[in-house]
Amino acid sequence: MEEKSQKYIPALRYDWLTAVYDPILRLTLREFEFKNTLVKAAQVQLGHRVLDLGCGTATLTLLIKQAQPNAEVVGIDGDEKVLTLARQKVSQSGMVVALDHGMVYNLPYPDNSFDHVFSSLLFHHLSRENKLRAIGEVFRVLRPGGQLHVADWGKVENPLMRALFLLVQLLDGFSTTADNVNGLLPSFFSQVGFEDVVLVRQYMTVFGTLCLYNGRRPVQG
Numbered sequence: 386m387e388e389k390s391q392k393y394i395p396a397l398r399y400d401w402l403t404a405v406y407d408p409i410l411r412l413t414l415r416e417f418e419f420k421n422t423l424v425k426a427a428q429v430q431l432g433h434r435v436l437d438l439g440c441g442t443a444t445l446t447l448l449i450k451q452a453q454p455n456a457e458v459v460g461i462d463g464d465e466k467v468l469t470l471a472r473q474k475v476s477q478s479g480m481v482v483a484l485d486h487g488m489v490y491n492l493p494y495p496d497n498s499f500d501h502v503f504s505s506l507l508f509h510h511l512s513r514e515n516k517l518r519a520i521g522e523v524f525r526v527l528r529p530g531g532q533l534h535v536a537d538w539g540k541v542e543n544p545l546m547r548a549l550f551l552l553v554q555l556l557d558g559f560s561t562t563a564d565n566v567n568g569l570l571p572s573f574f575s576q577v578g579f580e581d582v583v584l585v586r587q588y589m590t591v592f593g594t595l596c597l598y599n600g601r602r603p604v605q606g
């Protein structure tokens with residue numbers, strides 16, 4: 386299907402920028418603050434299986450493992466170049482997490498195989514069709530009662546935030562980011578079947594409004 390093969394958008398759109406992704410994120414967004422907030426809210430328990438969707442350089446993947454060393458943590462990303470950086474970071478950390486190569490709208494995992502799925506700054510890289518496919522895949526691989534934790538660009542609160550978000554749109558594309566800035570992500574989660582979809586927190590950043598969302602796969606149905 387045409388939409389499925391949309392142009393792949395790497396972490397900062399251009400491959401040559403991938404090497405500076407971590408310092409840029411650290412300088413421009415309160416990266417550790419928002420990622421740690423997402424991790425703390427999730428309360429991952431001992432023995433849980435956790436997936437980090439579009440893990441990039443594995444910063445969030447490692448924060449999850451650090452918070453709950455007895456969880457089994459897996460990151461997946463579609464870009465081998467960013468995974469090379471991620472593997473270096475994982476090896477330097479001394480922690481054990483698995484890193485897989487794959488597309489988020491076609492996950493290589495069995496049904497009901499994770500307790501939590503995290504995703505940070507991924508969904509604005511996907512066309513609407515691929516967002517919905519990816520959310521459907523997350524629903525499939527989560528066990529009933531399992532939780533989704535997302536950090537991504539959301540509805541802007543004022544004209545300044547809207548103007549700042551133009552920078553993200555110029556970098557990552559107008560069509561893939563439009564649903565984010567129009568505040569549609571939570572409705573996509575509900576449409577696929579997630580319940581208790583809530584906005585946990587918002588951050589005003591130099592690039593626009595960053596939103597943290599939670600949702601749960603119903604225990605039944």
Ligand SMILES: C[S@@+](CC[C@H](N)C(=O)[O-])C[C@H]1O[C@@H](n2cnc3c(N)ncnc32)[C@H](O)[C@@H]1O
Nearest residue numbers: 395396439440441462463464488489505506510
């Ligand atoms: C902006 S980066 C975010 C990385 C990381 N989650 C973070 O918060 O720093 C988006 C990541 O999504 C990955 N990505 C984009 N489209 C993807 C797809 N269809 N399947 C898998 N990964 C994808 C990119 O390679 C990139 O590493």
